[in-house]
Amino acid sequence: MEHDHIATAPTETATRARTRRAILDAAVTVLSANHGASLADVAEAAGVGRTTVHRYFAERSDLVAALGADVRERLQEATVRARVDEGPAPKALERLCLEYFELGDRLMLLFDVPQFLSWAGFEEETDSDRVLVRLIERGQAEGTVDAEADAEWLQNVLWSLLYAAWMQARDYGTPRHTALTSCLHTVRKAMAAS
Template identity: 60%
Template sequence: MTAVETGVRARTRRAILDAAIERLTKQPNASLADIAAAANVGRTTVHRYFPERADLIDAISADALEKVAHATSRARTDEGTATAALTRLCQEYFEFGDLFMLIFTMPDLLTREEWQEESEDDRRLLRLIERGHGEGTIDADMPAAWVQSLLWSVLYTAWEQVREARMPKHEALTLCLRTVAKAVTP
């Protein structure tokens, strides 16, 4: 396979994944044919990349975990104050609202083994929160696991507000960051 063929395959795969995320977020029972139409490819093309719906779900799950890893890395959780790093992390995660809304609302995704195990990214977030406890920038009476759940809950609320067209994205992000900051401040 040439580099051009590999690039075309990667772009087609990405288009199918993006269309699947967008479509399944709005219609969880969307068929592979619906996803093919949303990706502007034929149904046989979708089946070539993802023979079964389960294969597509596997790919979405792996894509989400990869995006979390990249976002966590971009947030530079070891730099600056813990609250500044937590703000950067919220901003990074916020960009993947559709993907996370899909993960949180599709039981066959959230109950998968890879989502049940604590990942290195989870541990980085917990270490960040514990660092904030130590430096006095995050309320030490709030356990790290509580703050972690709080972060995901507030992000979910922000994404839901955007998805339901109740709020512009920038406003939802601003309120998300403000809520997290106020909640964790000692």
């Protein structure tokens, strides 16, 4: 046994950090396109040997877990950037959409492979999820967001529309900017107070 990839305390080399990122990024691309892709596919996409992938992530589940952690981290950062507590709720929701949309393929993983986050993070509800629900509830209290709809449902609506927009940009040739604009338009209408 005696794996050298656990990367514990000793300052992880810059080299290692780079290849690690390359693998994770490739994994996002490959796995978001095909959930059942083999590790060889990931390795090839990362421009790395299959062995090396195993050096960094002993088992497939380890890669998935790391992927989950990575996505969750970026989600967290995006949430912070959106400054959800500032200004009217609808504007904050737009900022949030914008930031989340930038997550790109990682968005697909979040949606398609709930195991990624539930498992890896163990927590069913991400921090970001809670932030989003609270934002919606704030809007409902403000009277700027539809209070007739359940906050959790509206949360799902937002995710679904983001997913739809990204898929439209990915599978159909729609330019990302166009898809995002449509998405924001619909989100605005769907969430607006009645």
